[in-house]
Amino acid sequence: MTTADRFRSAVDNRDLAALDDLFTEDIRFYSPVKFTPFRGKAMVLGLFGVLLRTFEDFRYVGRYTGTAHTSSDDASAPSAVLVFRARVGGKEIHGIDQLHFDDDGRIKEFTVMVRPQSAVRALGEAVLAGLVADGLVPAPADR
Numbered sequence: 001m002t003t004a005d006r007f008r009s010a011v012d013n014r015d016l017a018a019l020d021d022l023f024t025e026d027i028r029f030y031s032p033v034k035f036t037p038f039r040g041k042a043m044v045l046g047l048f049g050v051l052l053r054t055f056e057d058f059r060y061v062g063r064y065t066g067t068a069h070t071s072s073d074d075a076s077a078p079s080a081v082l083v084f085r086a087r088v089g090g091k092e093i094h095g096i097d098q099l100h101f102d103d104d105g106r107i108k109e110f111t112v113m114v115r116p117q118s119a120v121r122a123l124g125e126a127v128l129a130g131l132v133a134d135g136l137v138p139a140p141a142d143r
Contacts, residue, residue, distance in 0.1 A: 033124030
């Protein structure tokens with residue numbers, strides 16, 4: 001079973017312990033709603049806890065494998081793209097998860113892309129609320 005298969009199974013089963021085994025300590029998670037990546041296993045696992053609660057009817061519907069350059073070190077790495085569908089706040093989301101693997105087969109970089117823009121906004125608001133509720137990020141300052 002590949003790392004991508006194990007990742008998909010962990011997400012399908014909402015199993016954070018299984019995800020913990022799949023991530024490098026210095027994993028970088030590139031979100032569609034945040035310019036800079038989330039960094040480190042603890043933060044990314046916390047984010048996945050929020051995501052697994054936030055997505056409704058989440059399902060993977062396709063998969064592609066190959067190699068791609070990573071964002072941080074511009075090195076070619078084995079990669080997989082998992083195509084998904086879900087809902088957040090009643091908004092239908094189409095998206096992809098792009099996983100880059102290290103030499104040991106663990107996920108070192110994770111990029112999410114979603115559409116349409118209205119779903120990106122709904123996802124961003126829901127995830128921020130979850131991150132604040134879980135104490136992973138401070139509440140935004142009032143403007």
